[in-house]
Amino acid sequence: MPIVHIHMLEGRNVDQKRELVRSMTEAVVNSVDAPPERVHIVIHEMKRENFAEAGILNSEA
């Protein structure tokens, strides 16, 4: 803990995920004073037809 869940559209590559978890962990460590080894991050990738805003599927927006 802290435990972070991030939900985003699928399609990012491993380089982007590597940088995402590195920089998010740094952000958490520096702002709320948690040791880095306690920061856990789960990435949830979503298909565009599984996300909606304003009642419209992202795949149709």
Add this chain to the structure above:
Amino acid sequence: MPIVHIHMLEGRNVDQKRELVRSMTEAVVNSVDAPPERVHIVIHEMKRENFAEAGILNSEA
């Protein structure tokens, strides 16, 4: 925000998802007075072997 996460068995088609997010968004907008463009919905689809009730996997119920 509001942010809605719905977890359901896989197998629904895009027509069902389109109607799901349209009608859920309408329900949220009308009941708690949020503007439609603020309502975000994430659909999480689950395999039947990843859901259990009463200690029994749905795939074996």
Add this chain to the structure above:
Amino acid sequence: MPIVHIHMLEGRNVDQKRELVRSMTEAVVNSVDAPPERVHIVIHEMKRENFAEAGILNSEA
């Protein structure tokens, strides 16, 4: 199942919550053909200082 988690700012009263769960359940039942007694909804209420958009706390936006 389906299981719905909705995250919204605190401050809604019980009348609004009653209508929220009634109408969201109806939306789910009608769109994805789930029996009403299987629809579970969890409401998560958030303080304004616990929600952010574009990097700004809602309490300061």
Add this chain to the structure above:
Amino acid sequence: MPIVHIHMLEGRNVDQKRELVRSMTEAVVNSVDAPPERVHIVIHEMKRENFAEAGILNSEA
């Protein structure tokens, strides 16, 4: 309710999932006095590149 979400690396087989939900349900029933038929469990399986600890992807740790 209670509603349990468990996030774990992919790769477990159905036998392991069957035992997981059986024993977790028993644990919940015995400790917080909930009837078994009310306990719902959702298993979220993650790819190793979608989980990080200490800022490092599990696939690279």
Add this chain to the structure above:
Amino acid sequence: MPIVHIHMLEGRNVDQKRELVRSMTEAVVNSVDAPPERVHIVIHEMKRENFAEAGILNSEA
């Protein structure tokens, strides 16, 4: 990881929570072969007016 989130009605005391996390951790360790120190559990306590089944708030059921 595994990371477990459990959502349940408020009102359980610390003795019940202690037994809940002890026995759930044991269930996870024994069924999916994860080391105990990797099992993280987050308990989310809900007011009865924040949980609904079949479109009815638990506080009114």
Add this chain to the structure above:
Amino acid sequence: MPIVHIHMLEGRNVDQKRELVRSMTEAVVNSVDAPPERVHIVIHEMKRENFAEAGILNSEA
């Protein structure tokens, strides 16, 4: 979207939360190329008796 949920122990002040959401948003924007106004963050604060590691409540660790 992206939508971020962070679960952490209660006790951080508003200055820490402000910096947390500012720097996490920046991390997401820079790593996965999302526009800042699409990044939503929800902070879930937990009591120490509602978090466990290795089967032990944080309040008793």
